[in-house]
Amino acid sequence: MRRSTTRPTGTHRALAVGASLAAAAILAAGCSDSSGEAGGEVRTITSEQVAQADTSGTTIRLITHDSFNVTEGLLDQFTSETGITVEQVASGDAGEVVSKAILTAGEPEGDVLFGIDNTFLQRGLDAGLFEAYASPALADVPDEYELDAQHRVTPIDYGDVCVNYWKDGVAGGTPPASMDDLTKPEYAASFVTQDPETSSPGFAFLLATIAAYGEDGWEEYWQKLADGGVTVSSGWEDAYNGQFKAGGEGDKTLVTSYASSPVAEVLFSDPKVDTPPTGVVLDSCFRQIEFAGILAGTEHPEAAAKLIDFLLSDTFQADIPLNMFVSPVNSEVEVPAEYTQFTATPTRTLSLEPSEIEAKRADWTERWSQIVTR
């Protein structure tokens, strides 16, 4: 199903924001008229254009989700290389970032958006949020991460949402060997996951079950989890810090979190520990890939493109793991040992097409609610 999220631009608003923006907005809005193919007419920024442009003295805005974090001064390096100043704007969680961008399509709040992931990607593309740019730096990025052939978005990092367990206490010290095991009563009753309607990891785990058991099998799987007494929380914070043992108060020994959560458990431990108290169910992982894109309507397309290049550069890519707890897509980059040592490597990575996720999201979550929350 295509959502009619782009809308014609009224002339009154166009007048108010100036002719140049209006032109861009109409360009973006044009997408909604395109035939079946998502995206429609997209402005393309070429690497020659970028190479020739004098961008020094420009200021651009990078819209991110709240989890965006870099080592202090890292963006100054970009400024000294290109003369471009970057203002970072944190704009809520991943879902908020995308919905805000859609609501302000054509009059974007910034020039580059970072943090749209594969579960929201199609929605952003359908809304015509981005201009196309194929960064030369993509040469070092494996093809599996490039989900948009038109390069309207550029992959930056990836991570996995997986079921975590508390080593000391999970079913008498025996962690579940597989996703199948989770439905057994001794595990299901100790498992807390999140409502896919309100939580990004919760939705990712639902997608993991759909990818693993198929359209015909996932409902049965959840029925077993529900019968076994699985607990559903509305968000990650309550599930992990409140109900999971890690928070000190909860009694659940299984929780939906990230493959990299054990890293944070060591890094931010108190008292300090050298091995994580948690582990990961290795076949339960749904792959999330995060992208950046140049927002349609930007007045600084070349400077925005240079920022995309920078996000793929060794400098930025190497900074990602210990600040955002996800892995860089650039395969040439050396990742800190502290990160790799305790980040789980899934035995399989479950994934679904972004277009399928977007088309079936509402249906899946509603069917899920029927089973789990009665």
Add this chain to the structure above:
Amino acid sequence: MSLVAGPAAFLAVLVVWPLVAVLVRSFEGVGPGRVAEVLGRGSVRSVVAFTVGQALLSTMLTLALGLPVARVVARYRFPGVRVLRALVVVPFVLPTVVVAAAFATLFERYAPGWRDTLVPVLAAHVFFNLAVVVRVVGGYWAGADRRLDEAAQVLGAGPWQVFRSVTVPRLGPVLAGSAVLVFLFTFTSFGIIRILGGPGRATLETEIFRYAVNRTEFDVAAVLAALQLVVVLGLATVSAAFQRRISRAQRGRVRPSARTVAEGGWPARLWLAGALAIVGVVIVVPIVVLGQSSLRVGDGYGFDNYRRLFTTGDLLPVSAARALATSLQYALVAAVVASVVGVVAAMAVTGGSALARPLEVLTLVPLGVSAVTLGFGYLVAFAVFDLRRSVWLVPVSHAVIGLPFVLAAVVPALRSIDPRLREAAATLGAGGWTVRRLVDWPLVRGAAVTGAGFSAAVSLGEFGATSFLSRGGDSFTAPLAVARLVSQPGAALRGQALALSMVIGLVVAVVAALIEWRRGDRVSLL
């Protein structure tokens, strides 16, 4: 007329314009058929019923528990009365995400059977809103003449009869005013419902968020937001009319009088014991649980979490201490803006202008309209001139939310002024402004300070609108820091979030106590 213009312009820019802008954009191309279809859904009807039901229950509970405390605070002097008054304000500023977690813990520990019911939600709502009843009603009550009650007693009325036929009618306007504030606060409850409500329990506010953010079905979100707005406008209109009717009959207050508990004898002791029990269970226990967790270091206790507030690096764009400094600056700006605009608005509302009534209704809208709707509205409307980047946006949006509190305190105070006082002053040759300065101002000053204090408190604890408008770095506030800290695994981060919450609460307690102390023993309108 001229008095109406200032506050009206303020609200037009900061409330009406963004709301209209976002609703217009979301309704583009949506026909009446679609609106009817959304409103006709069974799920929408049950969400409305739940939203109103839980808000009504929360309001009644808050009033029932708040009134005895308000009475004690207003009527008796005893050692620690100021501490008590300062203490009730603390919950108001504690970050929702941490408080919700504390209540979840409390119920899990002591009443696991109630964890999945509505009780934790109601308890948290009372915790947050008790201050509104105690401070707003208590302040007014302290100024009400006790001799009327005594006269009724002498004439043979029992305590209940005195309460019903003398006290309630006199407190009517302020009672209704604070009830409306509590209702609106809980009507738009978001964080508490999300964390404590559990799956299946949704308010209009959480549904607006779900449709706008999770589903990008802006048209459905807009229908729900419009519905929410209609309820708020209706309630505000009724409340304004109600307040006018009673307050006209209630003029001429005399010197306030409070007495010591010893003078009050055993009834006073009973009242005091009851009030302390309420505050102890409703407010102190949850704060103690929070405090205890914030001091937990490894297997023992210590101040490590507090020390870490001054370090940078752990996930936050600035240190927690710096975020707290930003929050304090914003609170100051919000308090000044809200009290100045609020006092002018209160004068306009109590004046004779034909626009007074619409203005009174309008000032309540920011409290009852969803932060999500308003936040999206700012993004759409303020694209012009790039206002959405302004550093003033966050504190000014806080002032908008604080405004109803200033009015709730100041309007009843202004209405209670005997018109004969003004007439006398005018007869003696005082001009309009001189009357305001010499007659009105001394009587509303205390109420204005209460309102300013609440605005500052609202600002310190505000999360919803801030998360929409903050741009990180320079506008990164303490509640945002708390939310950020609990979004990653790690005991150290969690400890830091708890410590920061306690510090926010402590700052407010100290400021509130200082105001109490400066006021000395004089029992005035707060």
